[in-house]
Amino acid sequence: MAIIEVEHLHKQFKVAKRETGIIGALKSIVNREFITKEAVKDISFSIEKGEMVGYIGPNGAGKSTTIKMLTGILVPSSGKVIVNGLVPYEDRQKNAKNIGVVFGQRTQLWWDLPTIESFELLKEIYRVPDSLYKKNMDIFCDILGLSEFLNTPVRQLSLGQRMRADIAASLLHDPPILFLDEPTIGLDVVAKEKMRTFIQEINREKNVTVILTTHDMEDIEKLCQRMVLIDHGQKVYDGDILTVKNRFGTSRTLIVDVEENGKELQVRGGELIKEEGNRKWIRFNRFEISASEIIHQITRTHNITDLTVEEPEIETIISKIYQEGFKEPVIQ
Protein backbone atom coordinates (compact mmCIF):
# COMPACT_ATOMS: atom_id res chain seq x y z
CA MET A 1 0.00 0.00 0.00
CA ALA A 2 1.16 3.48 -0.80
CA ILE A 3 2.54 5.50 2.10
CA ILE A 4 1.13 8.73 0.74
CA GLU A 5 -2.10 8.90 -1.17
CA VAL A 6 -3.58 12.04 -2.60
CA GLU A 7 -6.81 11.95 -4.57
CA HIS A 8 -8.56 14.85 -6.28
CA LEU A 9 -7.06 17.32 -3.88
CA HIS A 10 -8.37 20.87 -4.06
CA LYS A 11 -7.51 23.96 -2.10
CA GLN A 12 -9.16 27.31 -2.61
CA PHE A 13 -8.27 30.52 -0.89
CA LYS A 14 -10.28 33.66 -0.65
CA VAL A 15 -7.98 36.50 -1.47
CA ALA A 16 -8.85 40.11 -0.89
CA LYS A 17 -8.85 42.01 -4.13
CA ARG A 18 -6.29 44.74 -4.03
CA GLU A 19 -7.31 48.06 -5.44
CA THR A 20 -4.81 50.53 -6.69
CA GLY A 21 -4.33 54.06 -5.46
CA ILE A 22 -5.30 55.77 -2.24
CA ILE A 23 -9.01 55.77 -3.02
CA GLY A 24 -8.85 52.11 -3.84
CA ALA A 25 -7.05 51.39 -0.60
CA LEU A 26 -9.65 53.30 1.42
CA LYS A 27 -12.42 51.57 -0.44
CA SER A 28 -10.93 48.19 0.32
CA ILE A 29 -10.92 48.95 4.05
CA VAL A 30 -14.66 49.57 4.05
CA ASN A 31 -15.75 47.11 1.45
CA ARG A 32 -13.33 44.36 0.65
CA GLU A 33 -13.96 42.28 -2.37
CA PHE A 34 -12.77 38.73 -2.35
CA ILE A 35 -11.78 36.56 -5.23
CA THR A 36 -11.37 32.83 -4.97
CA LYS A 37 -7.98 31.58 -5.92
CA GLU A 38 -7.47 27.93 -6.62
CA ALA A 39 -4.06 27.09 -5.28
CA VAL A 40 -4.39 23.37 -5.85
CA LYS A 41 -6.66 21.95 -8.51
CA ASP A 42 -7.53 18.30 -8.60
CA ILE A 43 -4.13 16.86 -7.83
CA SER A 44 -3.78 13.11 -7.40
CA PHE A 45 -0.71 11.00 -6.86
CA SER A 46 0.49 8.19 -4.70
CA ILE A 47 3.94 7.59 -3.33
CA GLU A 48 5.32 4.23 -2.31
CA LYS A 49 7.41 3.63 0.75
CA GLY A 50 11.06 4.41 0.19
CA GLU A 51 10.54 6.54 -2.90
CA MET A 52 12.29 9.86 -3.39
CA VAL A 53 10.05 12.22 -5.26
CA GLY A 54 10.83 15.67 -6.52
CA TYR A 55 7.81 17.92 -6.22
CA ILE A 56 8.48 20.87 -8.42
CA GLY A 57 6.89 23.84 -10.02
CA PRO A 58 7.44 27.56 -10.44
CA ASN A 59 6.79 29.97 -7.58
CA GLY A 60 3.14 30.06 -6.65
CA ALA A 61 2.36 26.81 -8.42
CA GLY A 62 0.89 25.28 -5.29
CA LYS A 63 3.87 23.29 -4.05
CA SER A 64 3.92 24.51 -0.49
CA THR A 65 0.13 24.45 -0.29
CA THR A 66 0.25 20.75 -1.12
CA ILE A 67 3.05 20.13 1.37
CA LYS A 68 1.07 22.00 4.02
CA MET A 69 -1.89 19.74 3.42
CA LEU A 70 0.29 16.65 3.65
CA THR A 71 1.79 17.82 6.93
CA GLY A 72 -1.57 18.75 8.45
CA ILE A 73 -0.97 22.50 8.60
CA LEU A 74 -3.75 23.20 6.11
CA VAL A 75 -7.14 21.62 5.71
CA PRO A 76 -7.99 20.78 2.07
CA SER A 77 -11.10 22.27 0.47
CA SER A 78 -11.92 18.87 -0.92
CA GLY A 79 -10.28 15.62 -1.84
CA LYS A 80 -8.52 12.87 0.01
CA VAL A 81 -5.12 12.87 1.69
CA ILE A 82 -3.72 9.89 3.53
CA VAL A 83 -0.24 9.91 4.97
CA ASN A 84 0.97 6.70 6.51
CA GLY A 85 -2.60 5.61 7.17
CA LEU A 86 -3.66 8.89 8.78
CA VAL A 87 -5.59 11.90 7.58
CA PRO A 88 -3.10 14.65 8.46
CA TYR A 89 -5.53 17.45 9.26
CA GLU A 90 -7.67 15.21 11.44
CA ASP A 91 -4.84 13.56 13.32
CA ARG A 92 -2.34 16.36 13.10
CA GLN A 93 -0.38 15.55 16.23
CA LYS A 94 -0.19 11.83 15.49
CA ASN A 95 0.78 12.59 11.92
CA ALA A 96 3.55 14.86 13.23
CA LYS A 97 5.23 11.83 14.75
CA ASN A 98 5.32 10.14 11.35
CA ILE A 99 6.89 12.99 9.48
CA GLY A 100 10.03 15.04 9.52
CA VAL A 101 9.81 18.51 8.03
CA VAL A 102 12.65 20.74 6.94
CA PHE A 103 11.83 24.24 5.74
CA GLY A 104 15.10 25.29 4.16
CA GLN A 105 14.58 28.97 4.81
CA ARG A 106 13.39 28.69 8.40
CA THR A 107 15.19 26.77 11.05
CA GLN A 108 13.41 24.70 13.63
CA LEU A 109 16.33 24.98 16.03
CA TRP A 110 16.53 27.22 19.08
CA TRP A 111 18.36 30.18 17.66
CA ASP A 112 20.21 31.38 20.76
CA LEU A 113 21.15 28.06 22.30
CA PRO A 114 23.98 25.62 21.61
CA THR A 115 22.92 23.21 18.86
CA ILE A 116 22.89 20.17 21.14
CA GLU A 117 20.13 21.76 23.25
CA SER A 118 17.76 21.83 20.30
CA PHE A 119 18.25 18.10 19.87
CA GLU A 120 17.60 17.49 23.54
CA LEU A 121 14.43 19.58 23.47
CA LEU A 122 13.17 17.82 20.36
CA LYS A 123 13.88 14.51 22.04
CA GLU A 124 11.44 15.59 24.78
CA ILE A 125 8.87 17.00 22.38
CA TYR A 126 8.81 13.87 20.24
CA ARG A 127 9.39 11.63 23.25
CA VAL A 128 12.25 9.82 21.59
CA PRO A 129 13.50 6.94 23.77
CA ASP A 130 17.05 7.32 25.09
CA SER A 131 18.41 4.38 23.12
CA LEU A 132 17.00 5.60 19.82
CA TYR A 133 18.19 9.13 20.52
CA LYS A 134 21.72 7.92 21.15
CA LYS A 135 21.71 5.67 18.11
CA ASN A 136 20.46 8.42 15.81
CA MET A 137 22.80 11.04 17.20
CA ASP A 138 25.73 8.69 16.56
CA ILE A 139 24.63 8.21 12.97
CA PHE A 140 24.11 11.94 12.39
CA CYS A 141 27.41 12.88 14.00
CA ASP A 142 29.06 10.31 11.81
CA ILE A 143 27.63 11.17 8.40
CA LEU A 144 26.77 14.82 8.95
CA GLY A 145 29.79 15.76 11.03
CA LEU A 146 27.60 17.37 13.67
CA SER A 147 30.07 16.88 16.50
CA GLU A 148 32.25 19.76 15.38
CA PHE A 149 29.54 22.34 16.12
CA LEU A 150 27.22 20.74 18.67
CA ASN A 151 28.23 23.27 21.31
CA THR A 152 28.03 26.31 19.07
CA PRO A 153 24.88 28.45 19.32
CA VAL A 154 22.69 27.98 16.27
CA ARG A 155 22.90 31.64 15.31
CA GLN A 156 26.66 31.28 14.87
CA LEU A 157 26.47 28.28 12.54
CA SER A 158 27.20 28.62 8.86
CA LEU A 159 24.24 28.01 6.60
CA GLY A 160 25.63 24.63 5.62
CA GLN A 161 26.07 23.57 9.23
CA ARG A 162 22.62 24.86 10.14
CA MET A 163 21.01 22.90 7.34
CA ARG A 164 22.80 19.75 8.42
CA ALA A 165 21.63 20.29 11.99
CA ASP A 166 18.10 21.01 10.78
CA ILE A 167 17.86 17.86 8.74
CA ALA A 168 19.24 15.79 11.60
CA ALA A 169 16.70 17.41 13.94
CA SER A 170 13.86 16.45 11.64
CA LEU A 171 14.97 12.81 11.62
CA LEU A 172 15.57 12.40 15.33
CA HIS A 173 12.30 10.56 15.92
CA ASP A 174 12.84 8.17 13.01
CA PRO A 175 9.92 9.36 10.87
CA PRO A 176 9.07 7.14 7.90
CA ILE A 177 8.42 10.24 5.78
CA LEU A 178 10.59 13.29 5.28
CA PHE A 179 9.45 16.54 3.67
CA LEU A 180 12.24 18.73 2.44
CA ASP A 181 11.34 22.21 1.32
CA GLU A 182 14.30 23.73 -0.50
CA PRO A 183 16.93 21.79 1.43
CA THR A 184 19.88 23.16 -0.52
CA ILE A 185 18.82 26.77 -0.91
CA GLY A 186 21.71 29.18 -0.47
CA LEU A 187 24.32 26.47 0.05
CA ASP A 188 27.66 26.40 -1.71
CA VAL A 189 28.56 23.58 -4.07
CA VAL A 190 30.37 21.50 -1.47
CA ALA A 191 27.64 21.85 1.14
CA LYS A 192 25.00 21.01 -1.46
CA GLU A 193 26.85 17.87 -2.39
CA LYS A 194 27.17 16.83 1.27
CA MET A 195 23.48 17.42 1.80
CA ARG A 196 22.53 15.32 -1.21
CA THR A 197 24.80 12.48 -0.15
CA PHE A 198 23.20 12.50 3.28
CA ILE A 199 19.68 12.48 1.91
CA GLN A 200 20.58 9.54 -0.30
CA GLU A 201 22.13 7.69 2.56
CA ILE A 202 19.15 8.21 4.84
CA ASN A 203 16.82 7.09 2.10
CA ARG A 204 18.86 3.95 1.51
CA GLU A 205 19.59 2.95 5.08
CA LYS A 206 16.38 3.86 6.83
CA ASN A 207 14.12 3.49 3.82
CA VAL A 208 12.72 6.95 4.50
CA THR A 209 10.27 8.24 1.93
CA VAL A 210 11.42 11.65 0.78
CA ILE A 211 9.33 14.38 -0.80
CA LEU A 212 11.48 17.19 -1.99
CA THR A 213 10.59 20.60 -3.32
CA THR A 214 13.37 22.58 -4.85
CA HIS A 215 14.31 25.06 -7.50
CA ASP A 216 17.65 23.42 -7.96
CA MET A 217 17.27 20.92 -10.77
CA GLU A 218 20.51 19.27 -9.84
CA ASP A 219 18.88 18.18 -6.60
CA ILE A 220 16.17 16.47 -8.58
CA GLU A 221 18.53 14.92 -11.09
CA LYS A 222 20.85 13.56 -8.45
CA LEU A 223 18.31 12.46 -5.88
CA CYS A 224 15.00 11.57 -7.43
CA GLN A 225 13.92 8.86 -9.78
CA ARG A 226 10.56 10.45 -10.12
CA MET A 227 9.23 13.91 -10.33
CA VAL A 228 5.81 15.42 -10.01
CA LEU A 229 5.60 18.66 -11.86
CA ILE A 230 2.86 21.13 -11.09
CA ASP A 231 1.91 24.44 -12.57
CA HIS A 232 -1.00 26.75 -11.74
CA GLY A 233 -2.14 24.24 -9.14
CA GLN A 234 -2.41 21.39 -11.59
CA LYS A 235 -0.29 18.36 -12.17
CA VAL A 236 1.44 18.56 -15.52
CA TYR A 237 3.71 15.59 -15.28
CA ASP A 238 4.32 12.64 -13.03
CA GLY A 239 6.97 10.15 -13.96
CA ASP A 240 10.64 9.52 -14.33
CA ILE A 241 13.10 12.20 -15.17
CA LEU A 242 14.61 10.44 -18.18
CA THR A 243 11.31 10.51 -20.06
CA VAL A 244 11.03 14.24 -19.65
CA LYS A 245 14.56 14.69 -20.84
CA ASN A 246 13.98 12.58 -23.92
CA ARG A 247 10.76 14.23 -24.85
CA PHE A 248 11.71 17.80 -24.29
CA GLY A 249 15.43 17.70 -24.56
CA THR A 250 15.42 17.62 -28.33
CA SER A 251 17.86 20.45 -28.74
CA ARG A 252 21.61 20.14 -28.34
CA THR A 253 24.28 22.76 -28.37
CA LEU A 254 27.58 22.18 -30.07
CA ILE A 255 30.39 24.32 -28.77
CA VAL A 256 33.39 24.48 -31.08
CA ASP A 257 36.71 26.28 -30.98
CA VAL A 258 37.85 27.00 -34.53
CA GLU A 259 40.98 28.47 -36.01
CA GLU A 260 40.21 31.89 -37.43
CA ASN A 261 40.80 32.07 -41.16
CA GLY A 262 38.64 34.96 -42.29
CA LYS A 263 35.93 32.71 -43.65
CA GLU A 264 32.41 32.87 -42.31
CA LEU A 265 31.15 29.88 -40.41
CA GLN A 266 28.03 28.54 -42.05
CA VAL A 267 26.04 25.60 -40.83
CA ARG A 268 22.91 24.26 -42.46
CA GLY A 269 20.44 22.64 -40.07
CA GLY A 270 21.93 24.41 -37.07
CA GLU A 271 21.73 27.88 -35.66
CA LEU A 272 24.66 29.97 -34.53
CA ILE A 273 23.44 31.35 -31.20
CA LYS A 274 26.57 32.80 -29.66
CA GLU A 275 30.10 33.78 -30.58
CA GLU A 276 32.99 34.65 -28.35
CA GLY A 277 36.25 35.05 -30.25
CA ASN A 278 37.06 31.65 -31.65
CA ARG A 279 34.38 29.89 -29.73
CA LYS A 280 31.00 29.33 -31.38
CA TRP A 281 27.77 27.94 -29.99
CA ILE A 282 25.58 26.11 -32.48
CA ARG A 283 22.14 24.83 -31.51
CA PHE A 284 20.46 22.03 -33.43
CA ASN A 285 17.60 19.60 -33.11
CA ARG A 286 18.99 16.14 -32.59
CA PHE A 287 16.10 14.55 -34.43
CA GLU A 288 16.77 16.63 -37.56
CA ILE A 289 20.51 16.55 -37.82
CA SER A 290 23.26 14.67 -36.05
CA ALA A 291 26.20 16.25 -34.30
CA SER A 292 28.68 14.54 -36.60
CA GLU A 293 26.96 15.97 -39.64
CA ILE A 294 27.35 19.47 -38.25
CA ILE A 295 30.97 18.88 -37.36
CA HIS A 296 31.54 17.56 -40.83
CA GLN A 297 30.13 20.76 -42.31
CA ILE A 298 32.40 22.92 -40.17
CA THR A 299 35.54 20.98 -40.99
CA ARG A 300 35.02 21.79 -44.66
CA THR A 301 35.82 25.44 -43.98
CA HIS A 302 37.52 25.50 -40.60
CA ASN A 303 39.96 23.63 -38.44
CA ILE A 304 38.37 22.57 -35.17
CA THR A 305 40.67 22.75 -32.14
CA ASP A 306 38.19 21.70 -29.51
CA LEU A 307 34.52 20.74 -29.22
CA THR A 308 31.82 19.69 -26.79
CA VAL A 309 28.15 18.85 -27.12
CA GLU A 310 25.85 20.07 -24.39
CA GLU A 311 22.57 18.53 -23.41
CA PRO A 312 19.92 20.98 -22.35
CA GLU A 313 19.67 21.42 -18.64
CA ILE A 314 16.60 20.04 -17.01
CA GLU A 315 15.81 23.59 -16.00
CA THR A 316 15.36 24.72 -19.59
CA ILE A 317 13.37 21.62 -20.30
CA ILE A 318 11.05 22.35 -17.46
CA SER A 319 10.56 25.98 -18.32
CA LYS A 320 9.65 24.74 -21.79
CA ILE A 321 7.02 22.50 -20.28
CA TYR A 322 5.65 25.40 -18.25
CA GLN A 323 5.36 27.46 -21.40
CA GLU A 324 4.04 24.85 -23.78
CA GLY A 325 2.41 22.31 -21.53
CA PHE A 326 3.25 18.66 -21.52
CA LYS A 327 2.21 17.45 -24.92
CA GLU A 328 2.96 14.22 -26.64
CA PRO A 329 6.14 14.67 -28.62
CA VAL A 330 5.95 14.93 -32.38
CA ILE A 331 8.99 12.83 -33.03
CA GLN A 332 9.70 9.80 -30.93
Place this chain on the structure above:
Amino acid sequence: MGIIKYIKLYFRLVSAGVRAQMQYRFAFIMRIVGMITAYTGTAVTMWVMLYQFQQLGSWNFYEMLFLFAFSILSWGFCIILFFHFRSLDTYILNGTFDRFLVRPIHPFFHFMAMKFDVASFGQFIFSIFVFIWVSGVLDIGWNVEKFLFLIAATIGGVLIQGGLLVMISAIAFWTTKSEQFYWVAMYPARNLTYYPLVIYPKVIQWIIAFVIPFGFVNYFPVSVILDKDVPFFPSYIGYLSPLVGVIFFTIAYFIWMFGLNHYKSTGS
Protein backbone atom coordinates in the same frame (compact mmCIF):
# COMPACT_ATOMS: atom_id res chain seq x y z
CA MET B 1 0.43 12.98 26.37
CA GLY B 2 -0.37 13.01 30.06
CA ILE B 3 -0.53 16.12 32.18
CA ILE B 4 2.65 15.21 34.11
CA LYS B 5 4.55 14.85 30.84
CA TYR B 6 3.26 18.23 29.76
CA ILE B 7 4.36 19.88 32.99
CA LYS B 8 7.81 18.32 32.68
CA LEU B 9 8.03 19.42 29.08
CA TYR B 10 6.86 22.91 30.05
CA PHE B 11 9.76 23.31 32.43
CA ARG B 12 12.21 21.94 29.88
CA LEU B 13 11.05 24.40 27.25
CA VAL B 14 10.84 27.26 29.68
CA SER B 15 14.35 26.72 31.03
CA ALA B 16 15.63 26.68 27.45
CA GLY B 17 13.84 29.95 26.87
CA VAL B 18 15.39 31.49 29.97
CA ARG B 19 18.87 30.39 28.97
CA ALA B 20 18.32 31.82 25.51
CA GLN B 21 17.31 35.12 27.06
CA MET B 22 20.36 35.09 29.30
CA GLN B 23 22.52 35.19 26.21
CA TYR B 24 21.75 38.87 26.10
CA ARG B 25 22.57 39.87 29.66
CA PHE B 26 22.85 43.58 29.09
CA ALA B 27 19.44 43.85 27.43
CA PHE B 28 18.01 41.73 30.22
CA ILE B 29 19.32 43.95 33.00
CA MET B 30 18.41 47.15 31.18
CA ARG B 31 14.83 45.99 30.82
CA ILE B 32 14.56 45.39 34.56
CA VAL B 33 16.05 48.78 35.33
CA GLY B 34 13.84 50.40 32.71
CA MET B 35 10.67 48.88 34.13
CA ILE B 36 11.45 49.96 37.71
CA THR B 37 12.18 53.48 36.48
CA ALA B 38 9.01 53.68 34.43
CA TYR B 39 6.72 52.51 37.24
CA THR B 40 8.42 54.73 39.78
CA GLY B 41 7.75 57.60 37.41
CA THR B 42 4.05 56.80 37.37
CA ALA B 43 4.04 56.55 41.17
CA VAL B 44 5.70 59.96 41.46
CA THR B 45 3.07 61.44 39.16
CA MET B 46 0.38 60.07 41.45
CA TRP B 47 2.12 61.61 44.42
CA VAL B 48 2.34 65.01 42.74
CA MET B 49 -1.34 64.87 41.88
CA LEU B 50 -2.43 63.71 45.31
CA TYR B 51 -0.24 66.33 46.97
CA GLN B 52 -2.67 68.87 45.53
CA PHE B 53 -5.93 66.98 46.02
CA GLN B 54 -5.10 64.81 49.01
CA GLN B 55 -7.72 62.35 47.84
CA LEU B 56 -8.98 61.00 44.57
CA GLY B 57 -12.52 59.65 44.82
CA SER B 58 -12.05 58.81 48.51
CA TRP B 59 -8.73 57.04 47.81
CA ASN B 60 -5.63 58.50 49.39
CA PHE B 61 -2.11 58.34 47.98
CA TYR B 62 -1.05 55.15 49.78
CA GLU B 63 -4.21 53.30 48.87
CA MET B 64 -3.74 54.28 45.27
CA LEU B 65 -0.16 53.15 45.41
CA PHE B 66 -1.31 49.78 46.71
CA LEU B 67 -3.85 49.57 43.89
CA PHE B 68 -1.17 50.43 41.35
CA ALA B 69 1.36 47.95 42.76
CA PHE B 70 -1.26 45.20 42.71
CA SER B 71 -1.82 45.74 39.02
CA ILE B 72 1.93 45.67 38.36
CA LEU B 73 2.39 42.47 40.36
CA SER B 74 -0.10 40.45 38.33
CA TRP B 75 1.17 42.06 35.15
CA GLY B 76 4.65 40.80 36.05
CA PHE B 77 3.41 37.20 36.24
CA CYS B 78 1.38 37.74 33.12
CA ILE B 79 4.49 38.79 31.21
CA ILE B 80 6.36 35.72 32.40
CA LEU B 81 3.64 33.34 31.29
CA PHE B 82 1.85 34.90 28.35
CA PHE B 83 3.88 37.68 26.84
CA HIS B 84 5.04 35.45 24.01
CA PHE B 85 1.55 35.70 22.55
CA ARG B 86 2.25 39.30 21.70
CA SER B 87 4.68 38.13 19.01
CA LEU B 88 2.29 35.61 17.45
CA ASP B 89 1.61 37.91 14.52
CA THR B 90 5.32 38.07 13.70
CA TYR B 91 5.44 34.28 13.62
CA ILE B 92 2.44 34.14 11.32
CA LEU B 93 3.86 36.86 9.11
CA ASN B 94 7.22 35.12 8.75
CA GLY B 95 5.63 31.72 8.29
CA THR B 96 7.44 30.41 11.35
CA PHE B 97 4.17 29.60 13.08
CA ASP B 98 3.78 26.51 10.90
CA ARG B 99 6.55 24.90 12.90
CA PHE B 100 4.22 24.64 15.88
CA LEU B 101 1.75 22.71 13.75
CA VAL B 102 4.15 19.98 12.66
CA ARG B 103 5.06 18.98 16.18
CA PRO B 104 3.23 16.28 18.14
CA ILE B 105 2.20 18.55 21.04
CA HIS B 106 -0.63 21.00 21.61
CA PRO B 107 0.13 24.21 19.66
CA PHE B 108 -1.28 26.56 22.33
CA PHE B 109 0.85 24.93 24.95
CA HIS B 110 3.89 24.79 22.69
CA PHE B 111 3.64 28.43 21.73
CA MET B 112 3.14 29.54 25.31
CA ALA B 113 6.11 27.52 26.55
CA MET B 114 8.50 28.84 23.94
CA LYS B 115 9.26 31.97 25.90
CA PHE B 116 9.36 32.65 29.57
CA ASP B 117 10.06 36.32 29.93
CA VAL B 118 12.08 36.54 33.13
CA ALA B 119 12.80 40.20 32.57
CA SER B 120 9.67 41.02 34.58
CA PHE B 121 11.78 41.05 37.71
CA GLY B 122 11.44 44.83 37.50
CA GLN B 123 7.71 44.49 38.08
CA PHE B 124 8.24 42.20 41.08
CA ILE B 125 10.88 44.36 42.73
CA PHE B 126 8.71 47.44 42.34
CA SER B 127 5.44 45.90 43.53
CA ILE B 128 6.87 43.98 46.46
CA PHE B 129 8.74 47.05 47.67
CA VAL B 130 5.53 49.08 47.45
CA PHE B 131 3.49 46.39 49.26
CA ILE B 132 5.87 46.34 52.18
CA TRP B 133 6.10 50.11 52.39
CA VAL B 134 2.37 50.77 52.05
CA SER B 135 1.38 47.95 54.41
CA GLY B 136 3.38 49.74 57.07
CA VAL B 137 1.56 53.02 56.49
CA LEU B 138 -1.97 51.71 55.98
CA ASP B 139 -3.64 49.67 58.64
CA ILE B 140 -4.35 46.63 56.45
CA GLY B 141 -4.45 44.03 59.18
CA TRP B 142 -2.90 41.15 57.26
CA ASN B 143 -4.05 37.68 58.20
CA VAL B 144 -4.02 34.27 56.53
CA GLU B 145 -7.39 34.80 54.83
CA LYS B 146 -6.40 38.14 53.41
CA PHE B 147 -3.09 36.79 52.22
CA LEU B 148 -4.71 33.80 50.52
CA PHE B 149 -7.20 36.13 48.91
CA LEU B 150 -4.32 38.26 47.66
CA ILE B 151 -2.81 35.21 45.97
CA ALA B 152 -6.14 34.08 44.49
CA ALA B 153 -6.88 37.58 43.23
CA THR B 154 -3.40 37.81 41.70
CA ILE B 155 -4.03 34.57 39.82
CA GLY B 156 -7.34 36.03 38.68
CA GLY B 157 -5.56 39.16 37.50
CA VAL B 158 -2.91 37.15 35.67
CA LEU B 159 -5.60 35.13 33.90
CA ILE B 160 -7.62 38.21 32.92
CA GLN B 161 -4.65 40.08 31.49
CA GLY B 162 -3.22 36.90 29.97
CA GLY B 163 -6.63 36.18 28.48
CA LEU B 164 -6.69 39.55 26.78
CA LEU B 165 -3.17 39.00 25.43
CA VAL B 166 -4.29 35.64 24.05
CA MET B 167 -7.45 37.12 22.50
CA ILE B 168 -5.51 39.95 20.88
CA SER B 169 -2.94 37.53 19.52
CA ALA B 170 -5.72 35.38 18.04
CA ILE B 171 -6.76 38.30 15.83
CA ALA B 172 -3.57 37.65 13.87
CA PHE B 173 -5.10 34.38 12.65
CA TRP B 174 -7.54 36.47 10.66
CA THR B 175 -5.69 39.68 9.93
CA THR B 176 -2.03 38.52 10.06
CA LYS B 177 -1.12 41.61 12.06
CA SER B 178 -2.45 42.21 15.54
CA GLU B 179 0.09 44.55 17.15
CA GLN B 180 -2.25 47.55 16.73
CA PHE B 181 -4.96 45.86 18.76
CA TYR B 182 -2.57 45.67 21.65
CA TRP B 183 -2.46 49.46 21.68
CA VAL B 184 -6.20 49.75 21.14
CA ALA B 185 -7.28 47.37 23.92
CA MET B 186 -4.51 46.19 26.22
CA TYR B 187 -2.65 49.42 26.77
CA PRO B 188 -5.64 51.63 27.64
CA ALA B 189 -7.25 48.91 29.76
CA ARG B 190 -4.10 48.52 31.81
CA ASN B 191 -3.70 52.25 32.19
CA LEU B 192 -7.24 52.61 33.49
CA THR B 193 -6.43 50.15 36.26
CA TYR B 194 -3.71 52.41 37.62
CA TYR B 195 -6.40 54.59 39.22
CA PRO B 196 -9.49 53.63 41.23
CA LEU B 197 -12.37 53.01 38.82
CA VAL B 198 -14.66 55.17 40.94
CA ILE B 199 -13.15 58.31 39.40
CA TYR B 200 -14.29 57.36 35.90
CA PRO B 201 -17.73 57.92 34.35
CA LYS B 202 -20.23 55.16 34.94
CA VAL B 203 -20.08 53.87 31.37
CA ILE B 204 -16.34 53.30 31.57
CA GLN B 205 -16.68 51.60 34.94
CA TRP B 206 -19.31 49.33 33.50
CA ILE B 207 -17.13 48.44 30.48
CA ILE B 208 -14.10 47.78 32.69
CA ALA B 209 -16.20 45.52 34.88
CA PHE B 210 -18.13 43.49 32.35
CA VAL B 211 -16.66 43.87 28.87
CA ILE B 212 -12.92 43.93 29.36
CA PRO B 213 -13.02 42.84 33.00
CA PHE B 214 -9.89 44.66 34.11
CA GLY B 215 -11.74 45.97 37.16
CA PHE B 216 -11.24 42.48 38.53
CA VAL B 217 -7.49 42.73 38.06
CA ASN B 218 -7.04 45.18 40.91
CA TYR B 219 -9.84 47.65 41.70
CA PHE B 220 -12.42 45.15 42.99
CA PRO B 221 -10.06 42.83 44.90
CA VAL B 222 -8.02 45.70 46.37
CA SER B 223 -11.26 47.28 47.59
CA VAL B 224 -11.88 44.05 49.48
CA ILE B 225 -8.38 44.02 50.98
CA LEU B 226 -8.46 47.72 51.93
CA ASP B 227 -12.12 47.60 52.91
CA LYS B 228 -13.16 50.36 50.47
CA ASP B 229 -16.57 51.08 49.06
CA VAL B 230 -17.24 50.19 45.44
CA PRO B 231 -20.13 52.45 44.41
CA PHE B 232 -22.50 51.06 41.71
CA PHE B 233 -21.30 47.51 42.35
CA PRO B 234 -22.21 44.89 44.96
CA SER B 235 -19.73 44.83 47.83
CA TYR B 236 -18.82 41.15 47.32
CA ILE B 237 -17.80 41.72 43.68
CA GLY B 238 -14.08 41.65 44.55
CA TYR B 239 -14.30 38.03 45.66
CA LEU B 240 -15.35 37.02 42.15
CA SER B 241 -11.98 38.01 40.72
CA PRO B 242 -10.45 34.48 40.51
CA LEU B 243 -13.63 33.09 38.96
CA VAL B 244 -13.78 35.90 36.40
CA GLY B 245 -10.12 35.16 35.60
CA VAL B 246 -10.80 31.49 34.94
CA ILE B 247 -13.87 32.20 32.81
CA PHE B 248 -12.24 34.99 30.82
CA PHE B 249 -9.13 32.95 30.12
CA THR B 250 -11.19 29.94 29.06
CA ILE B 251 -13.07 32.11 26.60
CA ALA B 252 -9.75 33.49 25.33
CA TYR B 253 -8.42 29.98 24.85
CA PHE B 254 -11.43 28.93 22.79
CA ILE B 255 -11.20 32.06 20.67
CA TRP B 256 -7.55 31.26 20.04
CA MET B 257 -8.32 27.70 19.04
CA PHE B 258 -11.12 28.94 16.81
CA GLY B 259 -8.65 31.33 15.20
CA LEU B 260 -6.20 28.50 14.73
CA ASN B 261 -8.84 26.52 12.86
CA HIS B 262 -9.45 29.49 10.65
CA TYR B 263 -5.72 29.73 10.01
CA LYS B 264 -5.64 26.07 9.06
CA SER B 265 -8.21 26.62 6.38
CA THR B 266 -6.77 29.84 4.98
CA GLY B 267 -3.11 29.69 5.87
CA SER B 268 -2.92 33.47 5.54
